[in-house]
Amino acid sequence: MLIVPEREIADLMTREAAFAAVEKVFAAMAADDAYNFPVVREAIGHEDALYGFKGGFDRSGLTLGLKAGGYWPNNLEERGMINHQSTVFLFDPNTGRAKAMVGGNLLTALRTAAASSVSIRHLAREDARVIGMVGAGHQATFQLRAALEQRDFDKVIGWNLHPEMLPNLEKVAAEASLPFEAVELEGMREADVIVSITSSFAPILLADHVSQGCHIACMGTDTRGKQEVAPELLAKATVFTDEVAQSVSIGEAQHAVAAGLIRADDITQLGAVIGGTHTGRSSAEEITLFDGTGVGLQDLAVAAAVVDLAVEKGIAIEVDF
Incomplete structure (x- = not known):
């Protein structure tokens, strides 16, 4: 399995790459080549946090996985970290084996901005x-x-x-x-x-x-x-x-x-x-x-792009899992 830590994301994913990934997966969704799984999002009764899962499968891009995370409203003030925390997990659609784990905090911000940007473009x-x-x-x-x-x-x-x-x-x-x-x-x-x-x-x-x-x-x-x-x-x-x-x-x-x-x-x-x-x-x-x-497919699209870039640049950490 490959790991791309949060600290590496800023040097890998650009706004242009996020835009391209989100635009492509939106088109795949409309063509019924990709679909999202039902969202799980719950107040966990601890730290006023909202936690959940978003996932999906893109047949055209062969991207399968989920994002786990949510919103911890006390993080910034009490811990000096951002309130939104998430991690993306990718799986091999042919075998079901874990393929990659990717830091999702900056990716979430970039893919959310990319979505509105795509809407403005079109x-x-x-x-x-x-x-x-x-x-x-x-x-x-x-x-x-x-x-x-x-x-x-x-x-x-x-x-x-x-x-x-x-x-x-x-x-x-x-x-x-x-x-x-x-x-x-x-x-x-x-x-x-x-x-x-x-x-x-x-x-x-x-x-x-x-x-x-x-x-x-x-x-x-x-x-x-x-x-x-x-x-x-x-x-x-x-x-x-x-x-x-x-x-x-x-x-x-x-x-x-x-x-x-x-x-x-x-x-x-x-x-x-x-x-x-x-x-x-x-x-x-x-x-x-x-x-x-x-949607979960946005997260998977940008995470898959990051993994490819991390492998190309020799940054991805490979572990036996």
Whole structure:
């Protein structure tokens, strides 16, 4: 079995490689060449932690495995480590033997950012110039860096429940030589693209906060009860997702479906746009929304790419297992 430790990931996986891996696996999912297993996600009753498993099998890429991990909210303050902790395990689909164990913390951040970035590439207007960020935590910086590579943006605007965190976004904007402006939620009407990345359990972004022609990537809702945007916004938009089953059960669409505002049949896999079986955006005025729930196949795709790179560079640790 091969081991790629967390400490090696930053020197192996780039945003470009993560984008390519996620885009490819989304297309495979829409073509029924890859599928995800049911998600297990539980509050364990210790340290206020959420722990679970995401897995799947990609027939086209012969990638089989799972990611184990979750969210420990006390880590940063009490232990000086990030709150999200995970590890990816890959198995040989021909024999079932363990193939690789890969540090999943940075990979999770990169693949989540890649998913919203893929949605921007395929759904945002070509003339999008202002990007809005709802949320300014650790993951938001990954989201913004990846998003800025997809359009010729000339301004970043941002909102966060705790405004003292907004310099995180301002720093990334400065890296790209772009101006940054802190706004109230009503100010998001200026944005051509909005990325929401919070851990909210109540709607933050409302339908009247979004202008016609905007593309929204909702990336924070991945658990029952979580919610970043008002259900009425999904009813107003054309909704895309990574996986429909997760979208309606643990994603942003769970609330709109429960309210009877949309149905599962109204939601399209982003992979169908990538694969050319759906046209995607149909007009400059259309509001498009990507419900990024985070599927196991994303984790497996980026982990498999990292293993290949680690072997190529002689970094992978081989153990008899």
